[in-house]
Amino acid sequence: MIIVKHELRQGKTAFFIWTLSIGFLMAVCIFLFPEMKGEMDGISDMFSSMGSFTAAFGMDRLNFGTLIGFYGVECGNIVGLGGAFFVSFCAVSILSKEEKDRTAEFLLTHPVSRKRIVTEKLLAVLIQITVLNLIVYALSVGCIAAIGEEIPWKELNLMHLAYYLLQLELGGICFGISAFMRKGSVGIGLGIAAGMYFLNLIANIAEVADFLKYITPFGYAEGADIVTNESLDGCMVAIGMAIAAVSIVMAYLEYCKKDIH
Amino acid sequence: MNAIDISNLTKYYGKSRGIIDLDLAVKEGEFFGFIGPNGAGKSTTIRTLLGLISPSGGNAQIFGKDIVKEKEVILQKVGYLPSEAVFYSGMKVKDVLKLSADLRKADCKDEAEKLCERLQLDISRKVEELSFGNRKKLAIVCALQSMPKLLILDEPTGGLDPLMQREFFTILRERNQQGTTIFLSSHVLSEIQRNCTRAAIIREGKLIACDSVEAFSKTSAKRVTIHGSAALDKLEGIRDRKERDGAVSFLYSGEMERLLQVLAAGHVTDLSVSEPDLEEIFMHYYEKEGERK
DSSP states (O other), rough: OOOHHHHHHHHHHHHHHHHHHHHHHHHHHHHHHHHHTTTTTHHHHHTTTTTTTHHTTTTTTTTTTSSHHHHIIHHHHHHHHHHHHHHHHHHHTTTTTHHTTTTTHHHHTSSSHHHHHHHEEEEEEHHHHHHHHHHHHHHHHHHHTTTTTTOOOOHHHHHHHHHHHHHHHHHHHHHHHHHHHOOOOOHHHHHHHHHHHHHHHHHHHOOOGGGGTTTTTGGOHHHHHHHHHSSOHHHHHHHHHHHHHHHHHHHHHHHHOOOOO | EEEEEEEEEEEEEEEEEEEEEEEEEEEOOOEEEEEETSSSHHHHHHHHTSSSSOEEEEEEETTEETTTTTHHHHHHHHEOOOSSSSOOOOOBHHHHHHHHHHTOOOOOOHHHHHEEEHHHTTTSSSSSOOOOOHHHHHHHOOOOOOOSSSEEEEEETTTTHHHHHHHHHHHHHHHHHHEEEEEEEEEEEEHHHHHHEEEEEETEEEEEEEHHHHHHHHHHHHHEEEEOOGGGGOSSSSSEEEEEEEEEEEEOSHHHHHHHHHHHHHHEEEEEEEEHHHHHHHHHHHHHHHOOO
16 A cells, blocks of 8 residues: 555645635635525526526526525536546546656556556555545535534435535546656646536536436436435446456556556 | 576557566676666666656566566565656655655664765755755665665766765665665766666667676777877777867777877877766667678
């Protein structure tokens, strides 16, 4: 577990900055809720009359006047997108950075198998996103309690589970890409996260593009669907996890035979 | 048993050449030199031996273990000093040394301390603050601290000042006397001549000569430049004679005594005798190869 420890130490600054940023933004949003609730009638009307913009963010199906409706849109975007960016950034560089920063020669000339390196680096990514989600989840529960709202446990748990799964999927995909990259890959990772997010917006707006929900992990992390159905779409989640698993297997296959320059 | 046994090792990067059909054996306990110009394939050979890149053909063993199948067993016994050492930024020297030791599952604290003291390396410094030379020292300590049975050194002295170079080679000779096999890749001929017992020359991916350093020194010529006049025509073993600005320069591979006699008999106002540069040695070996065929 030496490499896991090493990775966590190397990544701790980025980890804390992302965790604090996501946590802080989310807390601000939650604390804004009581003030907005009073004026919600007008806001809800306004939001529901913005046509496809409303649909894009699922605001046509969520009631902005309830905490969970508000949470599903505002906090969902913060945690969903923020977490997605962090995990993409972290996973896409974790293998490739050794070659980019030219430290691969140091690491790989020690008596550690490539397989072990991949496994430990993957673990480091998993630990980071798990801890990030736990912190954000705890913070969220704390903030909701602090503003005196009743905690909607079921919806909240499902939503956070969905964000976690979404991050696992993106992490898996980016980890796979990382094994193939030699140079700067962060742009690709962030691009994928942003691209997936927009695919979901398109799927929300246009009915013909509904199938996109099966491609992007944001499809099953849609606050509006989770609140309405009170469950996650098992099929979408299964597809997502399968994509992540395949990507991770590809990472192993590629990295174990790769020429390191 | 041979420490390194390379047979028909070939590596192509796509279509471009790395090394071709390399055959080489290094005995246990040898101080072996590996000479060649930049791009000759020295680093490719080393990187293949260390499993950083996989061979396109042929095979190699280190201490009788296959470099592809038993890489981890081999690496446990090998200390490697890269030509350009880069470490994780943000780490302190002592953290890097600890990480390296941990990855080898070894406790090398005492040895690391001794080496750092001899090389005057401050272990509390941060890696990114280190100069090129100091980074090299850190790489040296990393390679040596676990007391590996085989040391693979890729152009080790670049960036080290002369005093440090001397200390470094003193340490290497001590290790060699304790039984460590040393594989020293370099393009500095004098380094190899002074330290190694045997050496191989590589050029354009192919091994062109492998012999004892003594034999190399005998056959290798000196570059002699004189101002003035001397009866050079009486000398045997003169090649590549050039005259410029009243100076005569030639490669001499004959007897030293004979050269001195001829020079003493003439009128020489200035004289310099130097190692021919590597290119000239290679030319020399190329000609020899040609003659044999």
